[in-house]
Amino acid sequence: MDEAGWDVEPGDEIEPVVQAVGRLLKVCREAAGMRVAEFGEVMGYGEDMIRKIERGQRIPRPEFLDKADDVLRAQGHLKAFKRDMEQARYPKKVRDLADMERRAVEMLLYGSHNIHGLLQTPEYARTLFEMRQPALTEDIVERETAARMARKAVFEREPAPTLSFVQEQVTLERPYGGKMVLRRQLEHLLEVAQLRNVTLQVMPTDRQENAGASGLIQVLKFADGTAIGRSSGVFNARPVSSPKDLRILELRYGMIRAQALTPRESQAFIEQALGRL
The missing domain is CATH 3.30.870 (Endonuclease; Chain A)
Structure with a gap:
């Protein structure tokens, strides 16, 4: 299993929050001038997994957001969602x-x-x-x-x-x-x-x-x-x-x-x- 997180359950009320985190991740990645492949290599994940997270189809683990925030120099904007993603990890x-x-x-x-x-x-x-x-x-x-x-x-x-x-x-x-x-x-x-x-x-x-x-x-x-x-x-x-x-x-x-x-x-x-x- 890929350790980046878990797929979002269809219709889950947490889905809009996961999608918002994914959009923010994409904005931060693009602002840092990193392509998906480059960011994935630094994070230790494939392009497909990064794209799934950015599309809001995959729930990122809190530790993923920690590292991504540091790599993209997001000034804590990604880390701010750690608690939300901690909640989202529960089925x-x-x-x-x-x-x-x-x-x-x-x-x-x-x-x-x-x-x-x-x-x-x-x-x-x-x-x-x-x-x-x-x-x-x-x-x-x-x-x-x-x-x-x-x-x-x-x-x-x-x-x-x-x-x-x-x-x-x-x-x-x-x-x-x-x-x-x-x-x-x-x-x-x-x-x-x-x-x-x-x-x-x-x-x-x-x-x-x-x-x-x-x-x-x-x-x-x-x-x-x-x-x-x-x-x-x-x-x-x-x-x-x-x-x-x-x-x-x-x-x-x-x-x-x-x-x-x-x-x-x-x-x-x-x-x-x-x-x-």
């Missing part, structure tokens, strides 16, 4: 989710099928996308994986959000991608669990009662007192924001946490799982 369907995760001050996250996206390693995430059927193209796999990894910036925010994860035992045992991928994934879970703003718990398979039997739960709370939640087992899996609906999700999540292993027990459980690999 359309996850852009709103990423924005909500950036704004959330507290997240309640229960996963019953796979490791939650915010906890995934690049190798684990890539494996999940590679297993999709019908098969995704390599370009889409790259973009989806990169977008998922970019969402993990929530762990670096200041002030840090409060994050609570509960994972079903089976999600820690499925060897997606092979044992080495699973080993690194479990090691990463132990690293994340050490963060002071993170609580990570495991729901053992042998529990006779499990309030999460109907599927995943996600609740994101914001600084203004509002929140949004979703569960695959209620409200037809649609996002909800009314206090009444959110109370139902929070009640279920509270019961799940009470039924799961404690954080300390969960850490020991993951360490034991690692020892069996």
Whole structure:
């Protein structure tokens, strides 16, 4: 895959911004007296890729704009769009989710099928996308994986959000991608669990009662007192924001946490799982 960026999804609302960046890039290149071939050689990309970016058909990576701004002496005009292109790198369907995760001050996250996206390693995430059927193209796999990894910036925010994860035992045992991928994934879970703003718990398979039997739960709370939640087992899996609906999700999540292993027990459980690999 060419590392310059990703193709724009047809009809995406970000398309006009990408096109504007492309036009600006062309203006700056021509003002610098550089032909497409010459500019492409300096940037390390072929003429076709540069033309696609200038036509607004390809989303340039922020680092591409950094280098292009320096090469063309654009005085920061190209770099000014880095944040916009950072947003554009998310596929359309996850852009709103990423924005909500950036704004959330507290997240309640229960996963019953796979490791939650915010906890995934690049190798684990890539494996999940590679297993999709019908098969995704390599370009889409790259973009989806990169977008998922970019969402993990929530762990670096200041002030840090409060994050609570509960994972079903089976999600820690499925060897997606092979044992080495699973080993690194479990090691990463132990690293994340050490963060002071993170609580990570495991729901053992042998529990006779499990309030999460109907599927995943996600609740994101914001600084203004509002929140949004979703569960695959209620409200037809649609996002909800009314206090009444959110109370139902929070009640279920509270019961799940009470039924799961404690954080300390969960850490020991993951360490034991690692020892069996």
